[in-house]
Amino acid sequence: MATTETIPAATPPPAADPVPAPTSARQRRVIQDKPARVDRWFDRVTLASGLFVLVLLVLVGFFLLQRSRRAIGGIGIIDFLTTEGWRTDVSPPEIGVLGLLTGTVIVAMIAIVIAVPLGTVSALFITEYASIQSRKYLTALVDLLAAIPSLIFGLWGFLALSGQLSSLAEWIGTHFGWIPIFEISKDANLTNSMFIAGVVVALMVVPIIASVAREVFAQTPPGEKEAALALGSTRWGMIRSVVLPYGKGGIIGGSMLGLGRALGETIAVSLLLPQVPALVYRILENGGSTVSGFIVLRAGADPFTTSGLMAAGLVLFVVTLVTNSLASVVVARSRSGAGVDL
Amino acid sequence: MTDADSPIASAPVAPAPVAPAPVASAPVASYIPGSATANGANGANGAAEHRAPVTLTGGPPPGAATLRSVDLCAWFGDRLVLEDVNLLMPAGQVTALIGPSGCGKSTFIRMLNRMHELVPSASLAGEVLLDGADIYGAGVRAQEIRMRIGMVFQKPNPFPAMTIRENVLAGLKLARIKCSDKDTLVEQSLARAGLWREVKDRLHSPGGALSGGQQQRLCIARSLAVHPNVLLMDEPCSALDPTSTARIEETIGELRDDVTIVIVTHNMQQAHRVSDLCAFFLAAENQPGRVVEFGPTEKIFTEPDDPRTLQYVQGRFG
Ligand SMILES: Nc1ncnc2c1ncn2[C@@H]1O[C@H](COP(=O)(O)OP(=O)(O)O)[C@@H](O)[C@H]1O
Numbered sequence: 001m002a003t004t005e006t007i008p009a010a011t012p013p014p015a016a017d018p019v020p021a022p023t024s025a026r027q028r029r030v031i032q033d034k035p036a037r038v039d040r041w042f043d044r045v046t047l048a049s050g051l052f053v054l055v056l057l058v059l060v061g062f063f064l065l066q067r068s069r070r071a072i073g074g075i076g077i078i079d080f081l082t083t084e085g086w087r088t089d090v091s092p093p094e095i096g097v098l099g100l101l102t103g104t105v106i107v108a109m110i111a112i113v114i115a116v117p118l119g120t121v122s123a124l125f126i127t128e129y130a131s132i133q134s135r136k137y138l139t140a141l142v143d144l145l146a147a148i149p150s151l152i153f154g155l156w157g158f159l160a161l162s163g164q165l166s167s168l169a170e171w172i173g174t175h176f177g178w179i180p181i182f183e184i185s186k187d188a189n190l191t192n193s194m195f196i197a198g199v200v201v202a203l204m205v206v207p208i209i210a211s212v213a214r215e216v217f218a219q220t221p222p223g224e225k226e227a228a229l230a231l232g233s234t235r236w237g238m239i240r241s242v243v244l245p246y247g248k249g250g251i252i253g254g255s256m257l258g259l260g261r262a263l264g265e266t267i268a269v270s271l272l273l274p275q276v277p278a279l280v281y282r283i284l285e286n287g288g289s290t291v292s293g294f295i296v297l298r299a300g301a302d303p304f305t306t307s308g309l310m311a312a313g314l315v316l317f318v319v320t321l322v323t324n325s326l327a328s329v330v331v332a333r334s335r336s337g338a339g340v341d342l
Numbered sequence: 343m344t345d346a347d348s349p350i351a352s353a354p355v356a357p358a359p360v361a362p363a364p365v366a367s368a369p370v371a372s373y374i375p376g377s378a379t380a381n382g383a384n385g386a387n388g389a390a391e392h393r394a395p396v397t398l399t400g401g402p403p404p405g406a407a408t409l410r411s412v413d414l415c416a417w418f419g420d421r422l423v424l425e426d427v428n429l430l431m432p433a434g435q436v437t438a439l440i441g442p443s444g445c446g447k448s449t450f451i452r453m454l455n456r457m458h459e460l461v462p463s464a465s466l467a468g469e470v471l472l473d474g475a476d477i478y479g480a481g482v483r484a485q486e487i488r489m490r491i492g493m494v495f496q497k498p499n500p501f502p503a504m505t506i507r508e509n510v511l512a513g514l515k516l517a518r519i520k521c522s523d524k525d526t527l528v529e530q531s532l533a534r535a536g537l538w539r540e541v542k543d544r545l546h547s548p549g550g551a552l553s554g555g556q557q558q559r560l561c562i563a564r565s566l567a568v569h570p571n572v573l574l575m576d577e578p579c580s581a582l583d584p585t586s587t588a589r590i591e592e593t594i595g596e597l598r599d600d601v602t603i604v605i606v607t608h609n610m611q612q613a614h615r616v617s618d619l620c621a622f623f624l625a626a627e628n629q630p631g632r633v634v635e636f637g638p639t640e641k642i643f644t645e646p647d648d649p650r651t652l653q654y655v656q657g658r659f660g
């Protein structure tokens with residue numbers, strides 16, 4: 001916190017405004033410091049590892065660009081971005097990333113919509129409502145769950161929940177079918193839908209969000225919580241006005257981390273969806289595809305297809321980079337993400 | 343809330359006859375009695391303290407309240423830290439709590455508005471009577487008590503993400519109190535806390551960007567905005583420079599008719615200057631804290647009954 005007091009004029013009471021000295025004429029000094037050897041080394045090491053990550057990122061991008069030249073060159077960048085299907089049996093081939101990308105985004109959205117509230121609420125329960133004794137155990141439990149590979153949750157969701165989720169999908173479709181995305185046609189196949197995939201991905205993400213959010217919530221300055229309570233706030237009011245604003249960065253960061261991990265678990269998602277690239281908006285019905293899942297299924301095909309997959313990967317790479325950068329801006333602006341003391 | 347209808351705070355009084363610039367440090371000027379006009383209270387004839395016609399619905403009942411502790415004891419876990427505290431803190435007066443560190447002053451003051459119970463291991467015995475009613479009685483809501491008995495903490499704790507204005511109004515929002523005229527309430531609360539002139543041109547900048555002394559006065563304004571009956575202050579000046587301390591002491595002087603004040607302080611001169619009554623707490627080694635002596639401040643500081651009190655107020659002990 002900025003605690004520097006405006007320094008009172010040194011002159012006694014009749015504090016006549018001292019005429020400010022003309023500052024323009026003053027030569028500003030360049031401030032120099034001679035850092036200790038450890039600090040110099042620390043600087044170098046951190047700089048080097050930062051650069052390394054950056055170089056790696058550029059190399060990956062470059063590699064993808066190189067490998068996808070053939071497909072993009074053949075199709076044209078605009079066509080590649082706007083073609084929804086993926087047909088290599090026709091000539092010239094019609095391949096594109098639109099269907100895959102929308103599938104990815106829709107599955108991610110469904111997962112976020114389910115997982116963020118769930119993870120946040122469990123974190124709040126642990127930090128704000130659970131008793132001291134149970135808090136320890138619950139924390140350990142959530143951290144443990146977050147450490148389990150997402151794939152396990154994915155498989156479990158796939159094997160154990162698909163049936164129930166289809167019934168749930170049917171119920172949603174019957175009652176909320178008037179909302180376009182929930183529409184289902186008669187006798188539609190409700191398995192392997194983006195809805196089910198989204199729920200399973202949400203399951204994989206919840207422990208990660210809960211774990212990160214719990215850690216951030218636990219760091220809320222106690223002074224601010226007491227300030228809210230001392231004003232006559234309810235516990236919920238205190239959470240809404242102090243804990244959640246403080247932990248916003250943690251929630252977003254945790255969601256991104258979790259999503260990245262979950263969508264990266266390509267096998268889980270590739271199992272869950274038919275992976276037929278097309279523009280599908282009815283999330284409850286069979287259908288849908290994601291970039292990573294599709295790449296896994298088609299890997300090792302003919303050179304042209306492989307190049308097309310690389311291009312799809314490149315698009316995913318760019319999209320992920322942009323989302324994560326946006327997220328990190330939000331995180332950095334929030335208080336738990338960085339000290340924004342003014 | 344039912345008080346006089348004189349529109350003091352909103353009246354077009356020529357603001358601030360002294361110290362034209364809203365500088366953070368205008369300590370000397372603000373001691374001139376007339377300057378209190380800008381602070382919403384008519385300091386020239388101190389009897390006429392007005393509340394602007396801001397109506398709060400759902401807030402505390404109007405006026406200062408009497409607070410009394412009866413045989414109050416406190417534990418953390420199994421450890422008794424405070425024993426049999428009986429103090430009467432009369433309405434509209436300033437009671438100072440003094441004593442060496444660790445003797446239980448903070449624990450005591452936190453029991454007065456039910457903040458003590460927020461510490462998981464904490465427990466207590468005895469009663470705290472707010473205008474005669476036990477605040478720990480069956481069916482009493484802690485929230486309501488905390489709304490009626492405000493608190494200012496040792497470390498200034500404004501909500502850093504909120505603007506100055508939002509900070510002042512935070513209590514209304516949190517305690518679901520309705521207000522007829524928020525602008526006036528903001529001005530009036532800030533003026534009562536002695537901060538209005540310094541911040542009136544930047545009400546929409548963040549509360550965390552103020553200096554430490556200003557932050558503390560913002561916290562006072564925030565507490566005052568809900569019109570509490572009692573204001574508890576736990577070492578409110580211990581992190582502040584002398585100038586800000588003087589401003590806060592002045593604020594306490596102006597508030598005393600509207601609200602009962604209980605203040606913990608390590609500064610003997612401050613206790614002497616601001617309080618009407620004074621309680622000296624002391625804890626012998628491995629013993630719970632007790633009140634050694636309680637009485638009019640003048641007596642405590644000049645001719646206390648207990649020799650330990652004299653030693654302490656003269657700075658020879660603790
Ligand atoms: N949260 C707590 N848990 C356990 N012991 C505490 C806690 N807070 C205070 N104490 C103990 O209670 C005693 C009184 O502390 P406190 O009321 O803070 O004293 P003071 O404000 O007079 O310096 C001290 O011995 C302190 O160690």
Ligand SMILES: [Mg+2]
Nearest residue numbers: 447448449576
């Ligand atoms: Mg203390």
